[in-house]
Amino acid sequence: xxxxxxxxxxxxxxxxxxxxxxxxxxxxxxxxxxxxxxxxxxxxxxxxxxxxxxxxxxxxxxxxxxxxxxxxxxxxxxxxxxxxxxxxxxxxxxxxxxxxxxxxxxxxxxxxxxxxxxxxxxxxxxxxxxxxxxxxxxxxxxxxxxxxxxxxxxxxxxxxxxxx
Ligand SMILES: [Zn+2]
Numbered sequence: 001x002x003x004x005x006x007x008x009x010x011x012x013x014x015x016x017x018x019x020x021x022x023x024x025x026x027x028x029x030x031x032x033x034x035x036x037x038x039x040x041x042x043x044x045x046x047x048x049x050x051x052x053x054x055x056x057x058x059x060x061x062x063x064x065x066x067x068x069x070x071x072x073x074x075x076x077x078x079x080x081x082x083x084x085x086x087x088x089x090x091x092x093x094x095x096x097x098x099x100x101x102x103x104x105x106x107x108x109x110x111x112x113x114x115x116x117x118x119x120x121x122x123x124x125x126x127x128x129x130x131x132x133x134x135x136x137x138x139x140x141x142x143x144x145x146x147x148x149x150x151x152x153x154x155x156x157x158x159x160x161x162x163x164x
Contacts, residue, residue, distance in 0.1 A: 013155065014063075014074065014155055016063035016066055016067055016072070017063055019038060021060075022035045022058070022060060023058040024036055024037065024038075025050060025056075025057055025058065026057070026058040026059070026060050026062075027047065027050060027051075027057055027058070027059055028059075028060070028061050028062035028065055029059050029060075029061065030061055030062070030065040031062060031064070031065055032047055033062045033064070033065075033107055033108075034046060034047060034050070035062070040062060040063075040107055040108055041107060042107055062108065063108050063126070064107070064108040064109070064110045064126045067112070067126045068110065068112050068126065071112070073112055073124035073125060073126065073156070074125065074126060074127050074128050074131070074155055074156055074157065075124070075125035075126075075127060075128045075129075075130055075131020075132070075134075075156070075157045075158075075159065076122065076123070076124055076125075076131065076156065076157075076158050076159070077121075077122070077123040077124075077125065077131050077134050077135055077159040077161070078119075078120070078121075078122050078158070078159065078160050078161070079091065079120045079121040079122075079123070079138060079161050079162075080119045080120040080160065080161070080162040081119070081120060081144070081162045081163045081164045082164055083142070083144065083163035083164060084119075084120035084121055084163070085120065087142065088116075088121070091121065091138060091142065092114070092121075094137055094138060094141055095111070095114070095123060095134055095137075095138070096111075098133055098134055098137040099111045099125075099130060099134065102129070102130050102133055106127065106129070106130075108126060108127065109125065109126060109127040109129060109130040110125065110126045110127075110130070111123060111124070111125055111130070112124040112125060112126055120162075128150075128155070128156070128157035131157050131158075131159050132148065132157060132159065134159065135148070135159035135160075135161050138161050139161060142163060143163065144161055144162055144163030145160075145161065145162050145163065146159070146160070146161050147159070147160040147161075148160075
């Protein structure tokens with residue numbers, strides 16, 4: 001039983017966020033995010049300074065870029081209904097603005113993909129918080145019905161929003 005519990009815990013924990021796998025300082029070669037003093041951040045000046053002596057820097061993809069590469073979303077937002085098709089551009093702009101805003105707070109929060117389906121739009125995110133914020137932003141601006149469902153078998157938040 002213990003082993004099952006342990007597996008369960010591991011799934012609910014974000015396996016990409018284990019900081020012990022990153023040395024200080026680390027630069028993500030994909031997005032230039034820097035890991036330093038247990039934090040991830042962008043800093044153009046510090047990046048240039050670090051790149052002067054690459055022997056002192058570790059290069060490893062950040063958790064966000066690895067999730068995107070492995071296709072490991074922590075949030076899935078489904079926007080469903082005729083209203084979505086009729087107001088697609090406006091909704092997409094809102095989603096992009098909200099994602100940019102959240103990325104300033106947490107640079108590891110990214111939109112992984114935006115897909116158009118027969119029912120509307122599906123957005124995958126690298127964090128649950130971003131998925132939740134996208135759902136709330138759409139709900140606030142466009143009303144409709146909003147629902148959250150947390151997977152109990154892995155760390156994944158599903159957000160459903162619909163308006164006919
Ligand atoms: Zn990165």
